[in-house]
Amino acid sequence: MSSSKQALAHPATSADAAPGTPPGAARGAHGRGTPPGPESWRSRLYRWDMKASPYAFIAPFFVIFGAFGLVPLLYTAWYSLHNVQLSGLDHQTWAGLDNYKNLLSSEFFWNALENTFTIGVISTVPQLLMAIGIAHLLNYRLRGSTLWRVVMLTPYATSVAAATLVFTLLYSWDGGMVNWLLHFVGIDPINWRESDWGGQFAVSSIVIWRWTGYNALIYLAAMQAIPSDLYESAAIDGAGRWQQFRHVTIPMLRPTILFTIVVSTIGATQLFGEPLLFGGVSGSKGGSAHQYQTLGLYMYDQGWGIGNLGKASAIAWTMFLILLIVAAVNLLITRRLRKSQ
Amino acid sequence: MTTSELTAPQVRKEPRRSRRVMGAGKQMHAGPVTYVVLTVFALISLAPLVWTAIAASRNNERLAQSPPPLWFGANLFKNLQAAWDQAGLGTAMVNSTIVAGTITIGTVVFSTLAGFAFAKLRFRFSSTLLLLTIGTMMIPPQLAVVPLYLWMSDLGWSNQLQTVILPTLVSAFGTFFMRQYLVQALPTELIEAARVDGASSLRVVWHVVFPAARPAMAVLGLLTFVFAWNDFLWPIIALNQQNPTVQVALNSLGTGYVPDQAVIMAGALLGTLPLLLAFILFGKQIVGGIMQGAIKG
Numbered sequence: 107m108s109s110s111k112q113a114l115a116h117p118a119t120s121a122d123a124a125p126g127t128p129p130g131a132a133r134g135a136h137g138r139g140t141p142p143g144p145e146s147w148r149s150r151l152y153r154w155d156m157k158a159s160p161y162a163f164i165a166p167f168f169v170i171f172g173a174f175g176l177v178p179l180l181y182t183a184w185y186s187l188h189n190v191q192l193s194g195l196d197h198q199t200w201a202g203l204d205n206y207k208n209l210l211s212s213e214f215f216w217n218a219l220e221n222t223f224t225i226g227v228i229s230t231v232p233q234l235l236m237a238i239g240i241a242h243l244l245n246y247r248l249r250g251s252t253l254w255r256v257v258m259l260t261p262y263a264t265s266v267a268a269a270t271l272v273f274t275l276l277y278s279w280d281g282g283m284v285n286w287l288l289h290f291v292g293i294d295p296i297n298w299r300e301s302d303w304g305g306q307f308a309v310s311s312i313v314i315w316r317w318t319g320y321n322a323l324i325y326l327a328a329m330q331a332i333p334s335d336l337y338e339s340a341a342i343d344g345a346g347r348w349q350q351f352r353h354v355t356i357p358m359l360r361p362t363i364l365f366t367i368v369v370s371t372i373g374a375t376q377l378f379g380e381p382l383l384f385g386g387v388s389g390s391k392g393g394s395a396h397q398y399q400t401l402g403l404y405m406y407d408q409g410w411g412i413g414n415l416g417k418a419s420a421i422a423w424t425m426f427l428i429l430l431i432v433a434a435v436n437l438l439i440t441r442r443l444r445k446s447q
Numbered sequence: 448m449t450t451s452e453l454t455a456p457q458v459r460k461e462p463r464r465s466r467r468v469m470g471a472g473k474q475m476h477a478g479p480v481t482y483v484v485l486t487v488f489a490l491i492s493l494a495p496l497v498w499t500a501i502a503a504s505r506n507n508e509r510l511a512q513s514p515p516p517l518w519f520g521a522n523l524f525k526n527l528q529a530a531w532d533q534a535g536l537g538t539a540m541v542n543s544t545i546v547a548g549t550i551t552i553g554t555v556v557f558s559t560l561a562g563f564a565f566a567k568l569r570f571r572f573s574s575t576l577l578l579l580t581i582g583t584m585m586i587p588p589q590l591a592v593v594p595l596y597l598w599m600s601d602l603g604w605s606n607q608l609q610t611v612i613l614p615t616l617v618s619a620f621g622t623f624f625m626r627q628y629l630v631q632a633l634p635t636e637l638i639e640a641a642r643v644d645g646a647s648s649l650r651v652v653w654h655v656v657f658p659a660a661r662p663a664m665a666v667l668g669l670l671t672f673v674f675a676w677n678d679f680l681w682p683i684i685a686l687n688q689q690n691p692t693v694q695v696a697l698n699s700l701g702t703g704y705v706p707d708q709a710v711i712m713a714g715a716l717l718g719t720l721p722l723l724l725a726f727i728l729f730g731k732q733i734v735g736g737i738m739q740g741a742i743k744g
Contacts, residue, residue: 152645152647155647155648156648157570159564159568159648159649160564160568160569160570160573161564161570162648163560163561163563163564163568163648163652164560164561164564164565164576166557166560166561166617167557167558167561167580167617167619167622168576170557170613170614170616170617171583171617171619174591174595174613174614175583175586175591175614176583177594178590178591178592178593178594178595179586179590179591181593181594182590182591182593182594185593185594185597190593190597195597195600236488240485240488243477243481243484243485244485246475246476246477246478246481247475247476247477248477248481248482248485249477252730252731252734254485254489255730255734256726256730256731256733256734257489257492257493258488258489258492259726259730259733259734259737260492260493260496260723260726261492261495261496262673263673263719263722263723263725263726264495264496264719264722265676265677265679265693265694265697265718265719265722266677266679266694267677267679267693267694267697267698267701267715267718268499268697268715268716268718268719269495270701271697271700271701271711271712271714271715272495272496272498272499272502272712272715273495274701275502275510275708275711275712276495276498278511280511280512280513281510281511281512281513281515282513282515283498283515285513286513286514286515315491315492315495318488319492320737323734323737323738324737324738326738327737327738327739372585372587375587376587376588376589378589378679378680379679379680382698382701383697383698383701383702386701386702386703387702387703389701389702402587402589402680405589406680406684409592409593410684415593415596415597418593419593421589422587422589422590422592422593423590425587425589425590426586426587426589426590429585429587430585433585
């Protein structure tokens with residue numbers, strides 16, 4: 107009787123209390139301190155432990171991700187087909203594809219899509235180009251190389267909210283640093299927050315500031331993995347520094363470049379906090395004329411500004427579909443590149 | 448020290464060789480131009496942060512005038528105090544420490560367990576499940592917030608910290624990160640030896656896996672803490688100014704909760720300070736962690 111109880115107890119501990127359970131919990135498994143049972147029994151327990159423990163170890167990830175990631179994802183799809191209002195959460199009525207139709211006929215959706223694309227391009231392209239340049243420089247033998255790397259990464263420690271509050275002040279119309287610096291080269295003060303391209307530029311500059319150093323480190327890691335024989339043979343063929351960079355470094359970095367483009371695209375599609383806080387009081391509108399309202403912001407505004415959670419769900423799924431298309435296109439490009447090599 | 452331990456076994460297939468080769472010939476010494484260009488970028492990285500401190504030491508009227516202040520004023524402690532009390536940064540710092548701390552512990556422990564299973568244990572569907580784990584990294588957080596918000600309202604959990612802790616308690620990135628590390632750093636013979644001695648799986652985890660994984664756990668912990676401290680979308684939906692995290696309090700500041708720019712800058716400074724401190728103390732490890740996380744495929 108007592109041994110059968112233990113048989114039940116052990117699997118339970120290995121499944122529930124897996125994280126950080128002190129070794130005492132495991133003691134029962136190999137019988138120390140308990141009356142020795144028949145040998146076959148112990149080996150059966152051992153085999154069971156071998157079989158079940160991998161699943162017990164990955165269970166926390168899948169259970170929590172399932173509960174707070176996968177199930178909500180499906181519920182979001184369900185809500186996107188319903189009329190769900192923040193003011194009356196208990197009255198959900200079937201709406202079919204109304205939310206999606208509504209979305210596609212809304213000028214603000216297309217505006218947000220366009221803004222997301224524009225801001226995505228003007229924040230990602232210069233950022234990755236600068237990051238490659240910085241990585242190339244960091245790859246030289248430097249005095250205090252770790253310090254340089256840490257300094258380049260410092261903006262990453264700053265949260266979206268803190269960085270945006272600071273940049274908003276730097277870009278302010280009357281006493282802002284940016285306008286003050288521009289007056290030295292004869293440019294009149296620009297109303298960054300209200301202007302169309304100015305706002306998009308300012309928002310992009312926050313993204314660029316926060317992420318360039320991070321991407322530089324990723325490129326640097328990839329550059330350090332390039333075998334030096336490649337450079338040596340290029341040098342023997344008479345290639346200068348620039349030619350080595352173009353014909354050795356860049357081709358070898360191609361997979362990493364693709365990887366950073368994917369990650370940046372995912373980030374750009376979700377862009378949210380920067381335009382929200384840059385807009386100040388009209389933040390969730392993305393500026394007074396929606397001039398930097400992104401898809402992420404549009405979703406937040408529809409859901410928690412206006413209170414239409416059904417439509418917000420439809421926007422979320424539209425964003426996801428866009429990302430899937432981007433991923434598929436990227437996969438195609440990768441395949442083609444691989445074939446051509 | 449930890450970083451060098453970490454880099455050695457990590458980098459994919461032939462780490463030792465490529466490392467030695469690289470050290471042997473390739474790296475050229477940097478010329479003066481390199482230093483100048485890097486200095487410019489370093490200044491761009493640091494200047495906004497330094498200027499935050501300058502602005503936080505002034506007052507609202509001064510910040511509306513041109514030219515902007517370029518040196519420190521006398522109001523730093525007054526503004527920090529105002530941010531701490533009026534803007535709720537005091538409560539927020541405590542809350543963020545609890546939230547980011549719990550998420551860090553959860554993520555590190557669960558990621559190590561799952562990473563170990565994916566790296567060293569043989570079970571059905573393991574490669575499919577690993578691919579699935581990596582695939583989940585593509586799902587944007589926007590896809591979960593509407594149902595989470597509705598459940599939270601049903602449970603009466605709005606404004607309670609567990610609503611922002613629970614959904615982020617595990618990490619696909621962390622699981623993959625630990626797997627990549629343990630594949631290299633944990634000798635399979637060590638596990639087998641423990642098995643021969645009759646150790647159960649939990650005992651193996653406690654006495655063999657955790658000690659071997661410690662350097663990577665530390666790095667993952669740092670990266671997770673930074674991420675959790677700065678997380679924005681779900682916290683600003685789930686919490687409000689009554690019981691904020693740092694990012695929620697900063698969001699309130701940005702939308703006009705306290706209209707004094709100097710206090711807002713003090714809030715931004717205060718909210719960033721713990722992470723800046725972490726960067727000063729553990730910058731090397733954080734840099735190492737990001738560079739290893741980069742080498743995937």
